[in-house]
Amino acid sequence: MDAGMHPKLDGRAALPLYSEVEREDLDAIAITHCHHDHVGSVPVAMSYFPKTSVLMTKVSYFLLGRVLHNSVNVMLRQRDEQGIKEYPLYSHDQVEGNETQFQGFKCNRPIEWGALQKARAGLRSPDLEFLDAGHAPGSAGIFLRGKSQTLFYTGDVCFHDQTLLRAAQFGGVQADILIMETTRGDRLAQPGFTRQAEIDRLTEAIQRVLARRGCVLIPAFALGRTQEILALLALLMDAGRIPRQPIYIGGLGRVFTEIHDQKSHLADRQHPDLKLTRDLQLMVLEKEQLQNLKLTGGRLFVLTAGMLTEGTPAHDLALRMMGDERQAILFVGYADPATPGGRLKASKPGEPFVFSAAAGEVTRHCEMHDFNLTAHANREALLDFVGQVSPRTVLLGHGELPARLWFEEQIRARHPKIKIIQPAPGLSVEV
Numbered sequence: 001m002d003a004g005m006h007p008k009l010d011g012r013a014a015l016p017l018y019s020e021v022e023r024e025d026l027d028a029i030a031i032t033h034c035h036h037d038h039v040g041s042v043p044v045a046m047s048y049f050p051k052t053s054v055l056m057t058k059v060s061y062f063l064l065g066r067v068l069h070n071s072v073n074v075m076l077r078q079r080d081e082q083g084i085k086e087y088p089l090y091s092h093d094q095v096e097g098n099e100t101q102f103q104g105f106k107c108n109r110p111i112e113w114g115a116l117q118k119a120r121a122g123l124r125s126p127d128l129e130f131l132d133a134g135h136a137p138g139s140a141g142i143f144l145r146g147k148s149q150t151l152f153y154t155g156d157v158c159f160h161d162q163t164l165l166r167a168a169q170f171g172g173v174q175a176d177i178l179i180m181e182t183t184r185g186d187r188l189a190q191p192g193f194t195r196q197a198e199i200d201r202l203t204e205a206i207q208r209v210l211a212r213r214g215c216v217l218i219p220a221f222a223l224g225r226t227q228e229i230l231a232l233l234a235l236l237m238d239a240g241r242i243p244r245q246p247i248y249i250g251g252l253g254r255v256f257t258e259i260h261d262q263k264s265h266l267a268d269r270q271h272p273d274l275k276l277t278r279d280l281q282l283m284v285l286e287k288e289q290l291q292n293l294k295l296t297g298g299r300l301f302v303l304t305a306g307m308l309t310e311g312t313p314a315h316d317l318a319l320r321m322m323g324d325e326r327q328a329i330l331f332v333g334y335a336d337p338a339t340p341g342g343r344l345k346a347s348k349p350g351e352p353f354v355f356s357a358a359a360g361e362v363t364r365h366c367e368m369h370d371f372n373l374t375a376h377a378n379r380e381a382l383l384d385f386v387g388q389v390s391p392r393t394v395l396l397g398h399g400e401l402p403a404r405l406w407f408e409e410q411i412r413a414r415h416p417k418i419k420i421i422q423p424a425p426g427l428s429v430e431v
C-alpha cells in the first residue's frame with residue numbers, strides 16, 4: 001500500500017527500503033492518493049515487481065501518470081541545479097511503460113485482483129476496497145479483508161468538508177488492524193476555531209489587499225490545494241465579494257485543475273456544477289514572464305510550490321513581493337520550517353532573515369498571514385476514529401515523532417487493550 005518518496009530527503013535516501021521486500025511474492029500495489037509522498041516511487045517499486053498491477057481510484061487513475069511524469073522533470077531539474085547525480089530515479093519511458101499496469105476502481109466496491117493470487121494468499125472475496133478519504137482529489141483509504149482478519153489503512157484523511165471535497169466516508173469501518181496517519185497529532189485545537197471563520201479571515205485579507213491595488217500570492221500545492229483555493233475564489237467572485245479578474249496559476253496547477261473538472265462526475269464533491277477552467281479566467285504564468293509582470297493593479301496568484309521551494313515561480317514571486325508593503329503573501333497550507341515558505345512564515349516585518357540559498361538575506365515589508373485550511377483530520381477526530389474501528393493493533397505513521405507520541409499516549413489512555421506499534425524503517429512487525 002502506497003509507494004512514495006520521503007518529502008525531506010533527496011536521492012535514493014528518499015526511497016522506501018524495497019530491497020527488504022524484493023523477495024516477497026507481491027500481487028498488487030494499491031495506492032491511496034497521488035501526492036508525491038505516497039506515489040513518488042511507484043516506478044521504482046515496479047522495477048522490483050515488474051508484473052504487478054497498481055490499483056487506485058478512478059480519479060487517481062487519471063492523475064498518477066501526470067504526477068510521475070512531473071516527478072521526472074523535477075528530478076532532472078534537481079540533478080542539473082543541485083547536482084544530485086542519482087536523479088532521475090526513473091525516466092519518462094519507464095512511466096509510460098508502467099501506465100499500462102495502472103487500474104482505476106470505484107470507491108465502495110470490493111475489488112478482486114486475481115483468483116490465482118487470492119487462492120495462494122488464502123484470501124476470500126471480496127478482498128480490497130477503496131473508501132473516499134476526503135483529503136485530495138481521488139484520495140481513499142484501503143480496506144483489506146483476509147481469510148480471518150481485516151486491515152484498514154487511512155492514507156491521508158480529512159474528516160471535515162473542504163470547499164470542493166466532502167469529508168471522508170469511513171463511517172462503519174471496523175478492522176483488526178489499523179494503519180493510521182498522525183499528521184496533526186502535535187497541533188492543539190484552537191478554542192473557537194472554525195473553518196468558516198478562517199475562510200472569512202482569508203476573504204477579508206484578499207479584499208483588503210485588492211482594494212489598495214496590491215497583489216495577492218497564495219502558495220499552493222498543484223494537486224488538491226490549488227483546486228480548493230480556485231473553487232473558493234470562484235464562489236467569492238460569484239457572490240460579488242471580490243472583483244471578477246484573471247487568476248495566475250502554474251502550468252501543473254492548470255493540468256490538475258483541468259483533470260479535476262473533467263472527472264468531477266467520478267467524485268462525490270460539493271458544487272458539482274462548478275467548472276474551474278470554464279468559470280474562472282485562469283492564466284498560466286511561465287517563469288520567464290514573471291520577471292516582466294508589473295505587480296500593480298491588484299493581481300491574484302495561486303502558484304506552486306506550497307512551501308516556496310527554490311527555483312519555482314512562487315519562490316521568485318514571493319521574493320519580488322517581499323519588500324513592498326502593498327503586497328500580501330497568504331499561506332493556506334503547511335510549510336516545513338526548513339523551507340523558504342517556513343522561514344517566511346516565521347519572519348517578522350522589518351527584520352532581515354535568510355529566505356533561501358539563492359535569495360540570501362531579505363527583509364519582509366509585505367503583509368503575510370497563515371490560514372488553517374488543512375486537508376488532514378484534526379487529532380481529536382482521528383482519535384474518535386480509532387474508537388470506531390476498534391482494532392486489536394494500531395500502526396502509527398505519516399507524522400513527526402511528537403505527533404505519533406501524542407497518539408500513542410492518548411490511545412493507551414482511552415483503549416488500554418489496543419497494541420500500538422510505531423513502525424521503524426527496515427524492521428518487520430508482527431500484527
Ligand SMILES: [Zn+2]
Pocket residue numbers: 033035135136156
Ligand atoms: Zn496527501
Ligand SMILES: [Zn+2]
Pocket residue numbers: 035037038156398
Ligand atoms: Zn501524505
